[in-house]
Amino acid sequence: MTDRKFVVASFVGLAALAWGFATAETKPVAGAPGEKPTATKMTWDALPDWSGLWTMEGRIIFDSSSKDPHREFPPLKPEYEAKYAKVVQDAIAGKEFDPLTQCLPAGFPRVLAEPFLQEFVLRPEQVWWIHEQQNEIRRIYTDGRPHPPADELYPLWEGHSIGHWEGDTLVVDTVSLREGIYDRTGAIHSEQAHVTERIRKIDANTIEDQIVVEDPVTLTKPWHVTKRYKKLADPSLRIDHWACEEDNRAVFKNGSTDIVLPSDREKKR
Amino acid sequence: MRSILRYTFLLSGLAFTGGALAHHSFAMFDRNKEVTIKGTVKQFNYTNPHSWLDILVTDEKGQVKEWSFEMEGPSSLMRSGIKPGSLKPGEKITVKAWPLRDGRPAGAAINIVKEDGTVLDPRRGLRPPTS
Numbered sequence: 056m057t058d059r060k061f062v063v064a065s066f067v068g069l070a071a072l073a074w075g076f077a078t079a080e081t082k083p084v085a086g087a088p089g090e091k092p093t094a095t096k097m098t099w100d101a102l103p104d105w106s107g108l109w110t111m112e113g114r115i116i117f118d119s120s121s122k123d124p125h126r127e128f129p130p131l132k133p134e135y136e137a138k139y140a141k142v143v144q145d146a147i148a149g150k151e152f153d154p155l156t157q158c159l160p161a162g163f164p165r166v167l168a169e170p171f172l173q174e175f176v177l178r179p180e181q182v183w184w185i186h187e188q189q190n191e192i193r194r195i196y197t198d199g200r201p202h203p204p205a206d207e208l209y210p211l212w213e214g215h216s217i218g219h220w221e222g223d224t225l226v227v228d229t230v231s232l233r234e235g236i237y238d239r240t241g242a243i244h245s246e247q248a249h250v251t252e253r254i255r256k257i258d259a260n261t262i263e264d265q266i267v268v269e270d271p272v273t274l275t276k277p278w279h280v281t282k283r284y285k286k287l288a289d290p291s292l293r294i295d296h297w298a299c300e301e302d303n304r305a306v307f308k309n310g311s312t313d314i315v316l317p318s319d320r321e322k323k324r
Numbered sequence: 325m326r327s328i329l330r331y332t333f334l335l336s337g338l339a340f341t342g343g344a345l346a347h348h349s350f351a352m353f354d355r356n357k358e359v360t361i362k363g364t365v366k367q368f369n370y371t372n373p374h375s376w377l378d379i380l381v382t383d384e385k386g387q388v389k390e391w392s393f394e395m396e397g398p399s400s401l402m403r404s405g406i407k408p409g410s411l412k413p414g415e416k417i418t419v420k421a422w423p424l425r426d427g428r429p430a431g432a433a434i435n436i437v438k439e440d441g442t443v444l445d446p447r448r449g450l451r452p453p454t455s
Binding site for chain 1 (some may be wrong): 347348349350352369371372373376378388390393394397398399400402403405425428429430442450451452453454455
């Protein structure tokens with residue numbers, strides 16, 4: 056680590072601690088609060104081609120039982136491992152609830168492991184990662200701005216993401232997250248989760264996201280995990296608006312998921 | 325402890341992935357059971373987050389009962405070739421479904437067979453083919 060980086064890291068660490076983003080042994084990250092932006096200016100001509108529609112490869116859970124290196128499992132601290140175990144036991148017993156049921160967003164980073172369609176809109180100063188499911192949009196600012204000052208950060212479903220380009224690789228730094236789950240297994244991350252990503256197109260039909268989650272509250276060490284997205288064969292498909300509340304018949308009941316049928320509604324009248 | 329948990333997780337794989345691509349948990353549907361219900365379309369709600377098909381079923385005593393079947397939302401159904409007008413009120417159909425565990429007349433549709441033998445697969449559009 057160079058002296059400059061050390062100074063920057065120290066400053067970033069102090070600033071984060073002061074606000075609550077306690078990232079012990081924080082590595083210097085481009086654009087972290089207080090750091091001088093290092094993003095190089097992207098031009099329209101230099102933007103890579105990520106056009107088309109994409110869908111996640113693999114399953115919607117970060118499956119701990121899989122030997123596939125792309126599906127690692129977060130190194131949870133014992134108390135969070137225990138919470139995860141309880142969700143698993145409840146699911147075996149047929150008791151399961153997912154916040155998506157209430158039309159809440161998947162949120163970041165969970166949205167990285169959600170199905171349905173996705174598309175990327177690239178501009179020199181901003182990247183939008185658009186998800187079909189419940190219209191979730193990640194805005195990644197690549198105009199060189201830093202994260203907002205600590206006293207303007209608050210828990211957001213997608214967090215606050217800034218990025219820069221290293222050749223054809225989009226490097227993203229996300230803070231300001233809500234406490235949430237990585238997937239339906241209920242493995243939890245805290246508000247202090249800090250996520251860095253290296254996103255690039257590895258071949259004509261595959262975009263890869265190398266993800267590192269640091270979370271001093273729930274993880275014993277940084278979690279490195281990779282997700283891949285495949286291009287859809289049919290370019291004529293489209294993403295439509297997903298208005299989740301228009302006819303949601305799923306409800307939370309007795310700690311699990313239930314359905315309200317039209318006949319149930321009539322009885323209530 | 326960790327390895328035991330991981331093993332438990334393996335066992336529970338179905339619990340989480342049974343309705344893996346559905347919007348909500350699949351806990352209320354019994355994936356180990358299938359029902360086949362014949363009836364007449366009352367209403368087809370092409371809605372988010374899930375579409376619902378309500379059908380009227382007449383039993384041998386002439387009693388009419390309403391059954392409801394959940395399917396994916398419009399975007400996935402469209403990719404499955406199921407359009408808003410694909411199931412019209414009054415149309416006779418047969419629905420194969422995973423029923424609700426609690427015995428109420430509803431389920432998650434596996435497929436729908438129309439009177440002319442056409443089979444609609446509401447799950448086909450969940451994962452469109454990739455390049």
